[in-house]
Amino acid sequence: MPVNAELLINVTPRETRVALVENGLLQELHIERSSRRGVLGNIYKGRVQRVMPGMQAAFVDIGLERAAFLHASDIVAARPADAAESEPRPQPLITSLVHEGQDIVVQVIKDPIGSKGARLTTEISMPSRYLVLLPDSRTVGVSSRIDDEDERQRLKGIVQAHAEAKRCGYIIRTNAEGVDAAFIEQDIAYLERAIGVLRQNAQSAKAGDCVYEDLSLPMRAVRDMLRVEVASVTIDSRETFEKVARFAQKLMPDLAGRIRHYGGERPIFDMYSVEDEIGRALDKQVPLKSGGYLVFDQTEAMTSVDINTGSFLGQKNLEETAYRTNLEAAQSVARQLRLRNLGGIIVIDFIDMQDEEHKRQVLRTLEKGLAADHVKTTVYDFSPLGLVEMTRKRTVESLQRQLCEPCAACAGRGYIKTAETVIYEIFREVTRAVRQFEADKVMVMAAPKVVAKITEEESAAVAELEEFIGKDIRFQPDEQYAQDQFDVVLS
Incomplete structure (x- = not known):
């Protein structure tokens, strides 16, 4: 930073x-x-509502609007007494781990997103300034962002004795780099008190109660x-x-x-x-200084990022133009992913390049830009189609989904039917309704733009339709109707 x-x-x-x-x-x-308010990091006393063997998962009531999701892999399984910490934990069937009606202490590792409930784990973790306490582990880990090996060993040495004495685990956070041992030991004492209070609260709590709330x-x-x-x-x-x-x-x-x-x-x-930056972060299009631009499309399955040269014409040749635009775009993409808090699968469509060294430089630029991101990211090499696929851990809703909602007119599709398309739908619906029901009068209620186009540009077609059905048709504009909405009223 x-x-x-x-x-x-x-x-x-x-x-x-x-x-x-x-x-x-x-x-x-x-x-x-x-x-x-988000519930990420909160710890609850939940009750298992339903066990799903086919999904190796259970739904747990923790007092939220929707039941939360607990996968078998997120349940701490008993480890044989003689098993080493490095050995993989057994993955038994979900039915052998939990049963319906069982009370269980769980922690939220992913906020409810969209129509999905929160995701849970029974492997409790409690963060402080310099450490994360793992009461059900025996591992002492050090943040990968602490590069100096001597510093890693020093920090591990401070924590190791406490971990062995209390039979628990710790993760040493990036913030601990260069910090005096006394401050880290204060953190250890704080976490030990906090986990003691948590266990007391969990014993007396009822199902659905929050026993620990993050700051x-x-x-x-x-x-x-x-x-x-x-x-x-x-x-x-x-x-x-x-x-x-x-x-x-x-x-x-x-x-x-x-x-x-x-x-x-x-x-x-x-x-x-x-x-101003927040407003721009909600736009699909992001301009680049060179004249190129990015286009972000966020869907349920993934986020796609398209890079275009725009008004940037370059000076040498197409390969150089694509390379320069892609370098600038890689830096911008890294920033936008953090700013927009985009997670899950992300596919980046860089402008096609032939030079393998250019591709490596663009990939390195992207990875360098993502190095400052505190959220875990994984970037893969260019695919045969010239796409870069990556993942970014998603724990909360993206900025767009926090601040926006689907458009009432297009229901989030990003487009609506043209007035001309709606007009021909009206003609078909009028014909269908008159054939099905007896009526003396026909009235069509639609958006003002659609009615204006019918009466001004399609008057000949309306006259032909009236002659065909043998009835007059009246059109009434209504501001309450979206462009692709209409009603045919028979009387």
């Missing part, structure tokens, strides 16, 4: 937004609304995103600022001084042009 990174926290009574700005550009946006968005942002490279955290709410400052003073006193309150009259997101 660049040294000139900043965290901006905008707080209103019903909504909190956190923006990560790097080099003056918005890179990430996180939103939490009081009416629809609010401002606290999570400071815990997870405030690093040495972040120059400042600016909060526009005095109350939230005071809470976050106290929290940071306890958790990371060396960085607490970077948290400040913004009391200016101009909205904080306007000061940094974040609002």
Whole structure:
């Protein structure tokens, strides 16, 4: 993360937004609304509603609107006493792991997305500033982003003895790099107290109760995103600022001084042009400085990204033009995936290149841009069709689906029938209705644009239809009708 990174926290009574700005550009946006707060990371006492042997899964009631999904692979199975931690855990049938009506402590690893319920695991993890406690594991892991081998061994040595004594596991987070042992041991003590409280709560809780709730968005942002490279955290709410400052003073006193309150009259997101960036992040098309552009299409199955040269004509030849556009596009795609929070399968259609070295450079540029992404990504080589396939872990809804809903006119298709198509549908429906029912009068109610086109451009066709059915047809425009909607009324 660049040294000139900043965290901006905008707080209103019903909504909190956190923006990560790097080099003056918005890179990430996180939103939490009081009416629809996410449940990712929360721990519940659930009750198994239904076991599905054919899916190796169960549906669990955790008190949410929809039952949550628990796969057999996410259930901690008993390990033989003499088995090593590195050995794979057995994967028995779901019916041998849970049964209907059983109470079970589970953690949400994926928010409800679209029509799907939350995804669960019984392998509980509890995060702090520098560590993640894994009470059902025996492994001590170190973040792959800590490159220095000596530092990895130092950190592992600090945690290993505690893990063996308590028979639990830990993941050492990137934030722990270079941190004094005393601070890490404070984290260990905090996590041990927290897991003790969790176990007590779970014993007395009823099915559907939340026994552990993750921190609010401002606290999570400071815990997870405030690093040495972040120059400042600016909060526009005095109350939230005071809470976050106290929290940071306890958790990371060396960085607490970077948290400040913004009391200016101009909205904080306007000061940094974040609002404009959010608006652009909802557009399908993303312009490139060269004159090319990207087109993002998000569907249920995957997200596709198409790269076009647009007005960029290049100077040498087609191969060089494609290469330069693709290099710029690779950087932009990496940023847009973080900003739009796109996950799942992503297919990138770069402009065709013949030179293998050019392809490698474009792929390296994409991977370098994704290196700053805290979400796990996997990028594959160019396919025979010239496509780059990749995955990005999806745990919450994308920015578009958080802020938008399907268009009422097109139901999310992105297109509607032309007025001409609707007119011919009206003609067919009038003929069908008159043949089926006795009527003296025929009235058609439709959108004003459709009615205008019928009366102005299709009057001859209407006269022919009236002669064919032997009845007059009246047309009534109604603003309530979408372009592809109409009603034929017989009287």
